Amino acid sequence: MNIAIIGSGNVGSALAQGLSKAGHNIFFGLRDAASAKAEKASGFVSNAKILSIAEASKQADVIIITTPPEAVLNLVAQLGDVSNKILVDATNSIRTRPEPYRTAFHALKALTKSDKVVKCFNSTGFENMANPVYPNFGGIDMFCAGNDQPSKEIVQKLAKDIGFAECWNFGGDDMVELLEKFALSWINLAIMQGHGRNLALKVIRR
Numbered sequence: 001m002n003i004a005i006i007g008s009g010n011v012g013s014a015l016a017q018g019l020s021k022a023g024h025n026i027f028f029g030l031r032d033a034a035s036a037k038a039e040k041a042s043g044f045v046s047n048a049k050i051l052s053i054a055e056a057s058k059q060a061d062v063i064i065i066t067t068p069p070e071a072v073l074n075l076v077a078q079l080g081d082v083s084n085k086i087l088v089d090a091t092n093s094i095r096t097r098p099e100p101y102r103t104a105f106h107a108l109k110a111l112t113k114s115d116k117v118v119k120c121f122n123s124t125g126f127e128n129m130a131n132p133v134y135p136n137f138g139g140i141d142m143f144c145a146g147n148d149q150p151s152k153e154i155v156q157k158l159a160k161d162i163g164f165a166e167c168w169n170f171g172g173d174d175m176v177e178l179l180e181k182f183a184l185s186w187i188n189l190a191i192m193q194g195h196g197r198n199l200a201l202k203v204i205r206r
């Protein structure tokens with residue numbers, strides 16, 4: 001698939017590496033193609049194209065937002081017509097939020113009027129997105145939410161393409177904020193409680 005990744009920081013470059021390895025075409029959509037982060041990201045993913053946000057969006061089947069959440073307020077207009085594209089919100093409105101919206105997901109839905117918005121790739125650290133496979137264990141889990149089932153299924157497949165063992169359906173739009181709280185649970189364990197960023201959450205069954 002053609003995938004636009006808006007932002008080339010920790011999360012953007014981690015996702016780009018895995019998705020590119022899985023055979024997807026990566027188009028970074030950046031506010032400054034000459035930034036240090038852009039240069040670093042293009043080093044990680046040699047076949048990615050570095051474009052403006054508008055150009056990357058135009059090429060894409062799927063657009064993954066990996067900026068601070070409040071940035072969506074400005075970048076939505078640059079995305080152009082997204083009616084046939086899937087928008088993925090990988091942000092967490094923990095320190096900042098796109099006022100007056102509760103999360104970037106809610107802002108994207110309201111401002112684009114698109115139903116094809118999925119929350120995903122927000123619930124673990126970028127190191128786990130760059131490499132979701134743990135030695136002697138296998139792939140860890142990813143989680144997604146949003147009302148549009150067909151869009152969610154495509155994003156679940158992308159998560160598995162990267163190496164996540166499963167991408168659990170957390171539910172509809174009403175579960176998006178819970179999924180952000182779930183991300184906060186990982187942040188609490190990994191950072192606030194000091195267990196380190198190389199830990200992951202996995203659903204097990206019996």
Ligand SMILES: NC(=O)c1ccc[n+]([C@@H]2O[C@H](COP(=O)([O-])OP(=O)(O)OC[C@H]3O[C@@H](n4cnc5c(N)ncnc54)[C@H](OP(=O)(O)O)[C@@H]3O)[C@@H](O)[C@H]2O)c1
Pocket residue numbers: 006007008009010011012030031032035036037038066067068069071074075090091092093121122123124125126127
């Ligand atoms: N870090 C994690 O482990 C992690 C995990 C899950 C989710 N998240 C979420 O993912 C998002 C990105 O986190 P990150 O750690 O990847 O951040 P980061 O390394 O600081 O990268 C942020 C990216 O967003 C771009 N950006 C910032 N403001 C923008 C704007 N107004 N318009 C367009 N692009 C803009 C930056 O561009 P410049 O290079 O021009 O500054 C940069 O490419 C955040 O919402 C965070 O909550 C982070």
